[in-house]
Amino acid sequence: MKSYLYLLVLIFVSMQFCAQSNKLQFKTTHGSFKVILYDFTPKHKKLILDAIKDDVYKDALFNRIIENFVVQGGEHDYDIAQREKDLPTNEHHRLAAEFDSRAFHKIGALGAGRDDNPQKASFLNQIYFVVGKAVSVTDLDNIEQKKSIKFTKEQRETYFSKGGLPRLDGDYTVFGEVYEGLDVLLKISKLKTNEKDAPLQPVFFEIIEIKE
Incomplete structure (x- = not known):
């Protein structure tokens, strides 16, 4: 019976994300690889859809x-810092965080990068994908205690x-996930890099909205 109920839960979750x-x-x-955007993080979904229309990620790296x-792309932290160095803080444009328990940092999750701003607001033109590693019961228990959260x-x-x-989780906004081609992302995550974590050979990407 427990196995049957667990199967029903998995089917329900799969239908929810599809x-x-x-x-x-x-x-x-x-x-x-292909990505689904979450409807329950609407501001971040709109941000990347608008970015695609405006060619923000054209010839992106x-x-x-x-x-x-992680595998991170778009505008680099250093470039953002250089662009904003002479601007007052209120002109550092960010998108307010959107946290939802259904959006978390599992392998293949799509997240928005940010700096150390106290609001945990996202950069407008930087994304990352989680490639992560194995997680144990102890890992989650320790994080719950340290961050006063509950998974x-x-x-x-x-x-x-x-x-x-x-x-x-609870620090960076997740707003989508890979649903096909995860092996491609994992292959990219294993490329050789320099001391600044940049790949030795450029890894270009473009984003296309799938019309169904």
Whole structure:
């Protein structure tokens, strides 16, 4: 009976995510993968859809790659800092964080980068994908105690079965996930990099909205 109920839960969760409204294809120099955007993080969804229409990510690069951590692309932290260095803080444009228990840092999650601003607001033109690592019961228990948070049953089961980066939950906005071609993303995450985590060979990508 428990197995039957668990199967029903998995089917319900799968249907929930398949029903999301917008899907993207990431075409890279190492292959393509597909992403679903969450309807329950609407501001971040709109941000990237608008960015695609405005060619913000045209000839974009995955410019920071850390195996077992993230593959990051778009505007680099350094470039943002240089652009904003002479601007007052109130002119550092950010998007307010959108945290939802259904959006967490499992492997394949799509998140928005940010600096150390206290509001945890996102950069407008920087994204990352979680490649993460295995997660144990002890890992989650320690994070819960340290951050005074509580992982849901779904989060715990997903982290135990797939892995990820739970320590980032509640600090960075997740607004989508890879649903096809995860192997391409994982291959990119293993590319050789320099001391600044930049790949030795440029990894270009473009984003196309999938019309169904």
